[in-house]
Amino acid sequence: xxxxTNPYMMVGERLCMDFINTVSWRESADKRRxxxxxxxxxxxxxxxxxxxxxxxxKALLLEAEEKPSEAGDVLKQAIEMREVxxxxxxxxxxxxxxxxxxxxxxxxxxxxxxxxLQIIHEKDHYTLKFKQTENNLGIMLPPILQSxxxxxxxxxxxxxxxxxxxxxxxxxxxxxxxxxSRRWCSxxxxxxxxxxxxxxxxxx
Ligand SMILES: [Zn+2]
Numbered sequence: 671x672x673x674x675t676n677p678y679m680m681v682g683e684r685l686c687m688d689f690i691n692t693v694s695w696r697e698s699a700d701k702r703r704x705x706x707x708x709x710x711x712x713x714x715x716x717x718x719x720x721x722x723x724x725x726x727x728k729a730l731l732l733e734a735e736e737k738p739s740e741a742g743d744v745l746k747q748a749i750e751m752r753e754v755x756x757x758x759x760x761x762x763x764x765x766x767x768x769x770x771x772x773x774x775x776x777x778x779x780x781x782x783x784x785x786x787l788q789i790i791h792e793k794d795h796y797t798l799k800f801k802q803t804e805n806n807l808g809i810m811l812p813p814i815l816q817s818x819x820x821x822x823x824x825x826x827x828x829x830x831x832x833x834x835x836x837x838x839x840x841x842x843x844x845x846x847x848x849x850x851s852r853r854w855c856s857x858x859x860x861x862x863x864x865x866x867x868x869x870x871x872x873x874x
Contacts (some may be wrong), residue, residue, distance in 0.1 A: 672678040678705075680857050683844040685817035687831075688719055691855070692755045696840025706749060707808075709734045709741040716810045718824050726809075734807060744808040751779055751811065755818050759842050763833040780819060836860025 682688040695701035719751035734741035800812040842856040854861035
């Protein structure tokens, strides 16, 4: 799913799933690759995920240049929260209860960011938005968190949270297929590899 306009594979069908999938070969000890190796990389991903506009991103990168250690802290927090979300949704995909400490970490973040929610009056309607706080460098995390909250409380939809069967891919996705038959993060990636392996085994 590489394209010129979006160099990132986004196959999760939900913002929170795509965020979790920003590590390639998640469950491999030697092939695992972190995408967010810098604050700028995270910002770039957020543009493609439509969490940030290009203009917002530009302003953030300037601010991050002035406050490199804060930007580093914000990135570290985001990655920690991503790993918490990964463990929670992986448990859900296996139909087991998430670990309580992970739920507690997630809840701490939720209550922290939800304090900044406010109703905004826009022309003819009202929307619920996160207020920008003094720490703007982390404004991308609340909408991602909200995507995870929305999915978690959608109960019936949780059966559609799955983990790619490609080993050691580890990616998670929200299965939107009508008969809930999706097995791979991407047919052209893990799907094809699995097919090739079956073929090879038959040949042997
Ligand atoms: Zn996969």
